Amino acid sequence: MKKTLITGGAGYIGSHAAKALSSLGREVVVLDSLVAGHRDFLKWGEFEQGDLADSAFLKGVFSRHDIGEVLHFAAFIAVGESVEKPDMYYGNNVRNTLNLLDAMLEADVKRLVFSSTAAVYGEPVTDVIAEDHPLSPLSPYAWSKRMIEQMLADYDHAYGLKHVCLRYFNAAGADPDGEIGERHQPETHLIPLILHAALGLRDNITIFGTDYPTPDGTCLRDYIHVTDLANAHVKALEYLESGGASRAFNLGNGNGFSVREIIDVAQEVSGKDIPVTESERRPGDSPSLVSSAKAAHGVLGWNPQFGNVRDIVRTAWDWHQKDLA
Ligand code: UDP
Structure with a gap:
């Protein structure tokens, strides 16, 4: 069976996804720089330590493992910080995702589930937001996610790389077994x-x-439990594996x-x-x-x-x- 690569798999949501996939018997490889991720969250699958900025490292990961698909969590996530330091957000989120996509194409890996955000909607014009609501980001963080969604649409059109963008509302809570949870440094949530x-x-x-x-x-x-988010990634992978078309899904309650x-x-x-x-x-x-x-x-x-x-x-x-x- 091919393995699932989880970028940011030592982070909050990525580690819960690693647990969800492993508990279903799937083989996972966690890729994390451990800049924001945690070594003690590495409880499932194999581990590759490195940065998405490092194309040679990425190439090595895809050559060492038989990867079937990618869950892409790795990103900077603080709205306020992104307003102060947009260079950090466009560099780490947008540019490094481009590195990942290019490494995927080189290895002929054509399925990706992307961690997007409700922040892409900006200031909504309806009380409840569906996926076809206009996108109008308010921060460099939200723009970085919006730009990646566009990159993914273009990579599907040009290269047939299929994706699901999961637009998370507010991830919260912790693994009910108490094995992992939320730990950001600094905490902003x-x-x-x-x-x-x-x-x-x-x-x-x-x-x-x-x-x-x-x-x-x-x-x-709209607060959504992290284990429910993790389970949605399993569903999104199954959707792509069964030939589902590229698209976005909201995840909230x-x-x-x-x-x-x-x-x-x-x-x-x-x-x-x-x-x-x-x-x-x-x-x-x-x-x-x-x-x-x-x-x-x-x-x-x-x-x-x-x-x-x-x-x-x-x-x-x-x-x-x-x-x-
Ligand atoms: N918030 C707040 N005080 C804090 C942190 C957050 O009032 O110390 C507010 C924030 O303005 C937002 C909501 O709580 O309206 C959720 O913020 P969070 O950073 O948790 O998630 P976000 O919605 O930015 O993804």
């Missing part, structure tokens, strides 16, 4: 930062913007939660009082990102198991208590 505050590792949680056109003035996001609501849920789950401060909007943030994931349900047969936001926060809380102990 809402749920882990709230839980760090609950653990006393920071003084408070800051709300970025309270004057958005939303019911309580704070941004609405279809429910918008405000920043304040998430803080309330985290207080309830952790049983801790979490001090809150309010500040200006964070540049590059969309007021509301809520999915329609009907296509992923209908076409991929994907069914999330952790649709309840309390379950999502609870698995994150279990992980953070252990990881930060």
Whole structure:
């Protein structure tokens, strides 16, 4: 059986995908520079340490392993940082993806599942976003993902490289078995930062913007459990393997939660009082990102198991208590 290459497989979502694939008996090869990934998340498959900027290394990976398809997670992911340092984002995300695609073509590997983002929609004009909603990114991070989606469309047209772009809404939670979870350095995401505050590792949680056109003035996001995301990658691979056409799928639960609501849920789950401060909007943030994931349900047969936001926060809380102990 051919192997699945997972770029960024020592990271948060990539490691959960490595677990999901391995548990189905698939052979995986994790490629990670360990700049942002974690050695202790390397629990499944073989490991190749290196950077996508290194074309010779990439060529070696494809020659050492019989790769059938690629799950491409490796990327920089912080919206705010991308506004400050666009060169980092266009270099690491766009240019290095081009290296990956060229190495794939050279090795005649023609299937790729790409980690895209709901941020490609920008400021949506509908309450719930379907895949045909116009794309209008608000940050270099979101633009880098948008540009890669275009590159993939062009590579399919020219070279027959088939892809699925999975547009994640807000990945959250942790492996229910507690083997892996979310650990970013520095952490910028809402749920882990709230839980760090609950653990006393920071003084408070800051709300970025309270004057958005939303019911309580704070941004609405659609939180999706990382294990559900991982399982969607399995479905996307099966879709491509059965000859599915290149396209994008949203991955979310279809429910918008405000920043304040998430803080309330985290207080309830952790049983801790979490001090809150309010500040200006964070540049590059969309007021509301809520999915329609009907296509992923209908076409991929994907069914999330952790649709309840309390379950999502609870698995994150279990992980953070252990990881930060
Ligand atoms: N957010 C916040 N305080 C923080 C971190 C995030 O108010 O310390 C808000 C952020 O402005 C956004 C939401 O929480 O509206 C989710 O942000 P996150 O960075 O977790 O994910 P993103 O939506 O940027 O992918």
